[in-house]
Amino acid sequence: MEAGGGDAAQPETGKEGGQASRGVGTAPKSRSWAEVAKGVPRQSAWTSHRMPPRVLEMLRSTSAEVVDVPEEELEGSRAEWQSTTVIVRSLGRPVPIDWVAREFKRVGRLDYNVECFSLMDGFIAVRFAKEEDREAALKNGPWSVAGQLLAMERWRPNFVPGVGGIDRVVVWLRLPRLPLDYWRRETILRIAASAGNPLAVDGFTEQGGRYGFARVKVELNVSNPLKPGILVRGKYGGAEETFWQGFIYENLPAPCSRCGRIGHSSSECGYPSSVGWRGGTGSGPREGEGRYRGGSPGG
Template identity: 30%
Template sequence: MASGERSSEKDGRIFAARPPDRGKQRRITDFWGPVINTVPFPVATGIPGSAEMSHPREETTAGRKQSYAAMARRSMPNIDDLPDPIRAGNLTKIMIPQEAYEERLQSFSHALIGRVNFCFVSMDEVRAEAKNVWNLKGKVTLAPLGKGFILLRFEVEGDMAAMWKRGPIKVKGQIMRFQRWRPEFNIHEDPVQTKLVWIRYPELPMEYWHEKILLSMGKASRCPVEVDRRTIQGNMGNYARVLVEVLLSGTRVEEIQVERKQPGKDDLFWFKQRILYEDGIERCTSCKKLRHLAEQCRSKRNTERQPAEEDRRPGGTFQVTKEEGGAPRSEEIPTKSS
């Protein structure tokens, strides 16, 4: 047996150039065994530096391998068919393809804009909340827009409407508000300026309680969302109720004129209808403050009420004004000590 060779005591095979035995340390031959390949490895073409390899996921055309770059180039539109830029002095204009823009708009048909304070909650926590808590029927895609704004695109229209009506919601203790997505939304110029409010049409005759009629009337308040279920069923006859999206600032329409034609005639019939907003943001005509009406104004009641007597204190006095013979007279009456 040549130098450097050692015979195996088990099967008598000879292995060349084996390292010397190191006691209890396992030898490389202890790891030899059959190898079963379940996934084929890429096989190079044999050309040094070549990036082309056979792969089971690659498509083939007429026996020829298609690389990813080739497939990407095939899916791109023809650049020569796109509009060319127009240079007008120092300005360069681009007329974008209208059909491409309208096609992209369709992907935002079930979209909302949300806003949350990212100083206290992360985007991953918002995604986890949407997946585990919102109980959506379809998928939702969330994309941060900056300054706390989030774009939410829902797969199912019902999920979008449900979250819009449910808001504002809490995510990890932080308030998240929603508004409907609209074209040309800009996080620097368009903060959240709208909210959903239920409005009432008090004493509206029930022959007008039709969904199309009420939604048409709701457009006077801005953007109607839905009609109350009890209104459609006619369970409450003293007022009709519609959910609308209104602006947080600006004036609100508080009365409209409803017009229609007489059945079978061209004569015009009209009536005026009041609108009440249920969000509690009413403007007092007395003190000019918000969140209460003039009938609830404390300042107005205090002004109209005559100070007939002062606060009674133990051992003090209060004044009572009396009129005798047309001349007012005041006298002090001591209070009883408790």
Template identity: 30%
Template sequence: MENDEQTEVAAEVKGTASNPIVKLPAGLLKKVREPWKKCLIVRLLGRNIGYNLFVNRIRKLWNLQAGFETLDIGNGFFIVKFEMMEDYSKVFTGGPWIVMDRYVTVCKWQPDFKSDEAEADTTAIWVRFPNLPIEYYDEKVLYHISKVLGNPLKVDIKTAMVARGKYARVCVEMDLRKPLISHLTIG
């Protein structure tokens, strides 16, 4: 191995003899995390079901263009790796997804995610804004309004085209641990 390669993968070790702390080089971290950036972390809320049953149900439910791989990472969490980015987007923003009468949460892969320590239950949710004045059916305005709820991801196509007037619809990534906001006032 060349000197550059040895330097790149050399880890810094701190801590104590009984509890060493290993700090990996930034370049190595970037390299090992790259393949996972286009993955989703999926969790079936409530009682767990078997791996094969879950995978078969989501395969039928999602009806994707290409294949995907599913990795059980414990505690009801799965990492799903997609062959096509279009399928990734469909699953992330296309919900809500329900398997066997239980809600499936979907969030983007996060570095250093540990299923036994997972606290942040985030998922993409379609939010309706009923009786919104038509002049607010503007993508920038809707993103601004939606930031109160979470991270806005996309505006519904019928809303963007002002093809529906009863309500505006925006997909928002929300933290399920926070209280839901049922009403907001603009102005």
């Protein structure tokens, strides 16, 4: 069973619970006070509680009214979160916080229950009992709950959900069709570094037990465009040869086909088109390369 909010229910006609169709001249049924009281509350014009970045910057430079909070006043509350807490968000559908808590406890083999607190806009605060448990969680991964990949960063002061981004994610990166003479740990890490920050090589790759593709754990910043691959140049007999090395990101949602970022579709994209993506120019991946395993399409 996968978590996630469904599409908003559309009003139906002629069915119980929906908007029943009325014949001409039929008087509307009066509602009791109890029915009125249980109705949908009136929504404020400021329902999102968000301030667009441009407006916020303008207010910072022009508004004379601001609440100053002394740092010493915040020291106590910050100490409760500073060394033991991470902020998590799903890169796909929302996941229940109790599932997240159970997964951290299971993978970390912890002898206590991790605390999870639901924030706004899909963000979750996860608090461990010890700093070393938090640091171990950051080094582990990739973290996936109910098939949804999680982005995770250390909690930081003044973090505002939905405004401060959580963009660090650990994924497995595949290098398909890697030539046999490039199958060295330092060479594999060198190539993977063009996609993100390489953290480790998996056991099969390290031991040379599988040569279909190399597999590297990398740290990505998903606010940046994802690379579908990279050109690799090597010398042999004094001559240079260049080939295209495609990338496969395991369990990442498919990126926007226009800009290469995840989290939105091409119809919603506000970024300029990136070279090398579908419809772009330059050297692109062969069929089967530059793919994203899992997730839902982003464009």
